[in-house]
Amino acid sequence: MKKILVLNGPNLNMLGRREPDIYGTTTLGDIEALCRAAGAKAGHEIDFRQSNHEGVLVDWIQEVAHDPDLVGVVINAAAYTHTSVAIHDALKILHVPVVEVHLSDPSTREPFRHISYVEPVASAVFKGMGPQGYLLGIEHLLSN
Numbered sequence: 001m002k003k004i005l006v007l008n009g010p011n012l013n014m015l016g017r018r019e020p021d022i023y024g025t026t027t028l029g030d031i032e033a034l035c036r037a038a039g040a041k042a043g044h045e046i047d048f049r050q051s052n053h054e055g056v057l058v059d060w061i062q063e064v065a066h067d068p069d070l071v072g073v074v075i076n077a078a079a080y081t082h083t084s085v086a087i088h089d090a091l092k093i094l095h096v097p098v099v100e101v102h103l104s105d106p107s108t109r110e111p112f113r114h115i116s117y118v119e120p121v122a123s124a125v126f127k128g129m130g131p132q133g134y135l136l137g138i139e140h141l142l143s144n
């Protein structure tokens, strides 16, 4: 079965509990359920993961890099978006499309959130659309 990997970065496991004005009240579990339903509808497996650790995210990207069933990666790297050359380099290894997702629009927030090390290796970016951004990311990969 074809697979889409959905990666989530630091603190997203705490989603829905604070700063609802920025990130809404949806939990990461809710987002996972939405993604799995969208994948199932298309006959694809959704491999949905979250880590607070940069190296774990790099390991996961390397783990799937040569998976013949992988059709793409949706990544919300959270704070690592703005700092991680390691995740940038790992994503460059992939031979499938990468979609960058953010619940908020970092370009409207603090200056340190305006740079993305993911964007240069992403085929699409969905930001400021809440959980819908994840679904648009999956849809983008399915349309390829």
Ligand SMILES: O=C(O)[C@]1(O)C=C(c2cccc(Sc3ccccc3)c2)[C@@H](O)[C@H](O)C1
Residues within 6 Å of the ligand: 010, 011, 012, 013, 014, 015, 016, 017, 018, 019, 020, 023, 076, 077, 078, 079, 080, 081, 101, 102, 103, 104, 105, 106, 113
């Ligand atoms: O908007 C996003 O999805 C983003 O990727 C997510 C981020 C983020 C930052 C801190 C916490 C969380 S999740 C959260 C929100 C409220 C309470 C607890 C955790 C996400 C930011 O680091 C990024 O700049 C933007």
